[in-house]
Amino acid sequence: MNILYLKYALEVAKTGSIMKAADRLYMAQPNLSRAIKELESSLGISIFERTGRGMVPTPDGEKLLQYAERILLQVDEVENMFNDGHTEHRRFSISVPRASYIAHAIAQLSKRMEPGQKTEIVYKETNSSRAINNVLHADYKLSIIRYAAKHDAYFKEMFEEKGLVSSLITEFKYQLVMNKNHPLANKDILHYSDLEPYIEIAHADPYVPSLSLSEVRKSELPDNTERRIFVFERSSQFELLAENPETFMWVSPMPDRLLERYGLVHKKCPDNKKLYRDVLIYKKDYKLTDLDKMFICELEDAKNKYVK
Numbered sequence: 001m002n003i004l005y006l007k008y009a010l011e012v013a014k015t016g017s018i019m020k021a022a023d024r025l026y027m028a029q030p031n032l033s034r035a036i037k038e039l040e041s042s043l044g045i046s047i048f049e050r051t052g053r054g055m056v057p058t059p060d061g062e063k064l065l066q067y068a069e070r071i072l073l074q075v076d077e078v079e080n081m082f083n084d085g086h087t088e089h090r091r092f093s094i095s096v097p098r099a100s101y102i103a104h105a106i107a108q109l110s111k112r113m114e115p116g117q118k119t120e121i122v123y124k125e126t127n128s129s130r131a132i133n134n135v136l137h138a139d140y141k142l143s144i145i146r147y148a149a150k151h152d153a154y155f156k157e158m159f160e161e162k163g164l165v166s167s168l169i170t171e172f173k174y175q176l177v178m179n180k181n182h183p184l185a186n187k188d189i190l191h192y193s194d195l196e197p198y199i200e201i202a203h204a205d206p207y208v209p210s211l212s213l214s215e216v217r218k219s220e221l222p223d224n225t226e227r228r229i230f231v232f233e234r235s236s237q238f239e240l241l242a243e244n245p246e247t248f249m250w251v252s253p254m255p256d257r258l259l260e261r262y263g264l265v266h267k268k269c270p271d272n273k274k275l276y277r278d279v280l281i282y283k284k285d286y287k288l289t290d291l292d293k294m295f296i297c298e299l300e301d302a303k304n305k306y307v308k
Contacts, residue, residue, distance in 0.1 A: 005039040006068035009047055013065050016054030070139045092291040093122035095131035097146040098234050099252045101306040105298040112294055142282050149275040169278045170307045176267045178248040185265055192271045200225040201237050201249040238262045253307045
């Protein structure tokens with residue numbers, strides 16, 4: 001297997017296009033297509049499938065790309081280790097749920113990247129199952145996972161079995177957010193039934209490891225909406241909410257400045273009484289670095305500002 005081909009596959013996944021990836025790699029499109037086919041042939045799998053959204057990784061492709069990231073990172077680390085004039089290379093890596101207060105903490109951490117100091121921050125938004133897997137198998141040092149409070153005993157037992165340290169960051173109830181021009185925006189109090197005619201924006205990859213789907217659904221918000229748009233990107237969800245006044249979304253607490261930026265408003269819904277928890281995890285044998293500790297401090301500050 002050609003390691004360079006792994007780099008090519010990651011670029012195709014990143015851009016969603018053979019043509020765009022070839023441009024960014026400064027190579028001819030037919031050569032890139034041939035390299036991807038050779039990689040698929042050598043492994044006996046299909047890495048990508050063509051869809052209306054472009055080149056999308058298959059399930060086997062997603063597994064390969066996770067390993068590819070680790071392999072290429074290790075190659076870079078080995079090269080850096082033996083380069084003349086090598087200085088300490090600081091790296092911070094974390095998998096998290098989609099949350100404005102966490103994104104704010106990452107932004108604040110980025111301000112601590114000093115000139116002349118080699119520093120990398122790897123920040124991945126994903127579901128709880130993948131966040132746990134990233135800490136256990138994919139070279140992410142930290143993860144934040146989110147789950148319904150009713151499953152607390154299950155998760156604590158799992159952390160112990162897998163040799164993970166866990167620390168509660170915060171607990172909260174999902175908040176209702178919508179366009180300031182939404183037909184319901186003038187109502188002070190909303191109920192689940194009020195939302196039925198409108199379009200819900202929902203995250204596309206909720207998943208709780210080892211729990212039955214029926215148990216997970218009982219922990220989630222009601223499924224009484226006929227129209228729903230599933231998204232993976234935080235920017236996409238905000239664009240949809242800002243552009244379509246028929247949409248709404250359940251979110252973790254958001255700062256006022258973000259609501260103002262996208263023309264959104266919070267609305268109260270007393271029907272929603274379910275409590276969720278965000279928990280920081282890492283391996284028991286892992287020693288927190290200075291960057292990790294900086295992030296945890298920024299996370300605490302962000303939580304105190306935005307999660308009320």
